[in-house]
Amino acid sequence: MPEPADIVPALLTAAQLTVSDTELATFVRDYPLVRQGADALYLLDLGADEPAIRFDPLDFYPAGKEA
Amino acid sequence: MLPITIKDAAAALRDGSITSTALTQQILDKATALNPALGAYVEITTEAALDQAAAADAALAAGEDHGPLQGIPLAIKDIIALEGTPTTANSRVLAPDWNGGVDAPVVSRLRQAGAVFVGKATTSEFAIGLPDATKGFPVPHNPWNVEHTPAGSSSGTGIAVAAGLALGGLGTDTGGSVRGPAAVNGHTGLKVTFGRVPKSGVVPLGFSLDSIGPMARSAWDCAALLEVMAGYDVTDPNSAQQPVPAYTGLLDGSVDGLRIALPTSYFFDHEQLDPEMHDAVLSAVKQLVGLGASSSEVELAHAAEAKDANHIILVAEAYAYHRNNLVNRWTDYGVHTRPTLARGAFYNAGDIAQAERFRRYFARQVAALLDEYDVIITPAAPTPAERAAELTPSKRLQVPSFTGHWNLTGLPAVAVPVGFSTSGLPLSMQIIGKPFAEGTVLKVADALQRVSDWHLAVPPVGTLAA
Numbered sequence: 175m176p177e178p179a180d181i182v183p184a185l186l187t188a189a190q191l192t193v194s195d196t197e198l199a200t201f202v203r204d205y206p207l208v209r210q211g212a213d214a215l216y217l218l219d220l221g222a223d224e225p226a227i228r229f230d231p232l233d234f235y236p237a238g239k240e241a
Numbered sequence: 242m243l244p245i246t247i248k249d250a251a252a253a254l255r256d257g258s259i260t261s262t263a264l265t266q267q268i269l270d271k272a273t274a275l276n277p278a279l280g281a282y283v284e285i286t287t288e289a290a291l292d293q294a295a296a297a298d299a300a301l302a303a304g305e306d307h308g309p310l311q312g313i314p315l316a317i318k319d320i321i322a323l324e325g326t327p328t329t330a331n332s333r334v335l336a337p338d339w340n341g342g343v344d345a346p347v348v349s350r351l352r353q354a355g356a357v358f359v360g361k362a363t364t365s366e367f368a369i370g371l372p373d374a375t376k377g378f379p380v381p382h383n384p385w386n387v388e389h390t391p392a393g394s395s396s397g398t399g400i401a402v403a404a405g406l407a408l409g410g411l412g413t414d415t416g417g418s419v420r421g422p423a424a425v426n427g428h429t430g431l432k433v434t435f436g437r438v439p440k441s442g443v444v445p446l447g448f449s450l451d452s453i454g455p456m457a458r459s460a461w462d463c464a465a466l467l468e469v470m471a472g473y474d475v476t477d478p479n480s481a482q483q484p485v486p487a488y489t490g491l492l493d494g495s496v497d498g499l500r501i502a503l504p505t506s507y508f509f510d511h512e513q514l515d516p517e518m519h520d521a522v523l524s525a526v527k528q529l530v531g532l533g534a535s536s537s538e539v540e541l542a543h544a545a546e547a548k549d550a551n552h553i554i555l556v557a558e559a560y561a562y563h564r565n566n567l568v569n570r571w572t573d574y575g576v577h578t579r580p581t582l583a584r585g586a587f588y589n590a591g592d593i594a595q596a597e598r599f600r601r602y603f604a605r606q607v608a609a610l611l612d613e614y615d616v617i618i619t620p621a622a623p624t625p626a627e628r629a630a631e632l633t634p635s636k637r638l639q640v641p642s643f644t645g646h647w648n649l650t651g652l653p654a655v656a657v658p659v660g661f662s663t664s665g666l667p668l669s670m671q672i673i674g675k676p677f678a679e680g681t682v683l684k685v686a687d688a689l690q691r692v693s694d695w696h697l698a699v700p701p702v703g704t705l706a707a
Contacts, residue, residue: 182587185586185587186583188586189564189567189583190568191567191568191583193571193579197579197580200580200635201580201583201587203635204635204638205587208584208587208588208638209587211549211552211553211638212549212553212588212595212596214545214546215546215549215550215553215592215595215596215598216595217543217546217599219542219543219602220595220598220599220602221602223598223599223605224598224601225594225600225601226598226601227449227597233478
């Protein structure tokens with residue numbers, strides 16, 4: 175299992191972000207908490223729930239929507 | 242003595258006991274004197290404010306009455322475009338001519354209602370950072386104790402309302418940025434239903450979470466502001482085509498038969514919830530019950546995860562907006578802003594989709610609760626204002642928050658003062674309602690404010706004047 179000290183610099187490099195050594199150390203320290211927050215959302219309770227995002231192509235064609 | 246509420250000032254303007262010019266001049270003088278100590282305003286627009294005040298007086302004298310906001314001095318958060326002044330978002334990154342010097346629709350509506358703009362109020366950088374004194378913008382301070390935070394991101398409007406540097410104003414709320422400052426500065430602040438107020442002309446933070454809300458001493462004042470602010474505008478793709486009630490007319494003081502849900506887990510039993518906050522909120526609920534409401538303890542599953550889901554969606558959407566500037570202008574951002582925004586790089590595509598799936602799940606749980614109850618009540622914050630020197634972006638990951646849940650679910654929520662801590666800092670309660678039930682949450686807040694006066698307390702800022 176890769177450690178935060180390995181993961182965080184890789185993610186920052188991929189994102190093209192150049193940070194100071196102090197900032198990097200803080201990111202590495204906080205990374206487990208950041209991941210914990212995301213991992214906690216993979217709940218069985220969600221079942222077949224779809225993402226709460228909507229894209230309606232008719233939004234771009236008001237006349238068509240009226241029809 | 243100056244009126245401290247919009248309602249009282251509106252009455253005084255009409256009975257001739259004060260003019261808007263006199264009211265505005267006194268507020269401008271106070272704002273100018275206290276701004277070095279409190280950091281409420283990025284810019285005080287004295288000349289324009291006095292012109293607006295004179296126009297309001299002339300209109301009233303001519304019998305033109307545009308409603309209770311006419312001649313009322315307001316603060317506008319500096320991520321909201323205001324004609325004649327730059328919009329800075331308290332950042333070296335944003336071009337000062339952002340939005341082309343044109344009023345945001347919400348500002349235009351206030352202008353047409355005859356409001357007076359005292360100036361651009363301090364915001365956390367891009368509505369997300371903590372103050373960075375090296376960037377040249379005012380550092381905001383809590384008027385009850387300048388060593389403590391005024392919270393963010395609508396810090397300046399919160400300070401201005403509390404300290405009498407405006408009678409009301411605009412904040413924005415993506416995870417609690419209206420309710421947090423209202424809570425710790427000791428006044429009322431309403432986060433509106435997503436889409437209730439058009440948010441075009443406002444620097445975005447989290448596109449699917451952002452809202453513009455009124456901040457003022459009382460629920461009545463917030464209702465008066467919302468009546469003007471709310472309503473569809475074609476320039477905001479998320480603007481709702483819902484009728485706008487006469488909110489002030491709904492505030493009749495009655496909560497008879499109101500059903501209150503108190504979600505115990507997380508919101509009332511969290512180990513980091515301050516006992517004084519806990520007790521003050523339950524005491525206020527008891528007052529509402531004494532007025533004819535009923536309350537029940539309920540379960541709302543996965544409230545802790547909801548805080549994370551809101552944060553993930555917020556930083557993902559913010560990261561999308563800021564990505565190119567983060568790559569090219571990292572150090573132009575404040576020292577506390579950039580690490581929070583950069584968290585967007587630490588979540589993967591699946592995390593974002595999962596947060597959106599969780600959002601639907603949690604919204605359904607809340608909807609089921611609001612099918613049985615009229616409102617949900619929680620503390621507005623886990624603690625009174627924290628010491629400013631102790632705040633860091635890292636700490637924000639570790640502490641509970643009770644506000645982002647209602648951005649995640651898009652619901653209206655009002656923060657209302659319910660007392661003071663033994664250390665002299667405001668305590669606050671949050672009332673949440675169904676979509677577009679701003680009238681209901683304001684009505685409950687107003688009923689409480691008819692039997693309490695916490696919202697009228699004025700911080701002792703006189704000794705801070707420059």
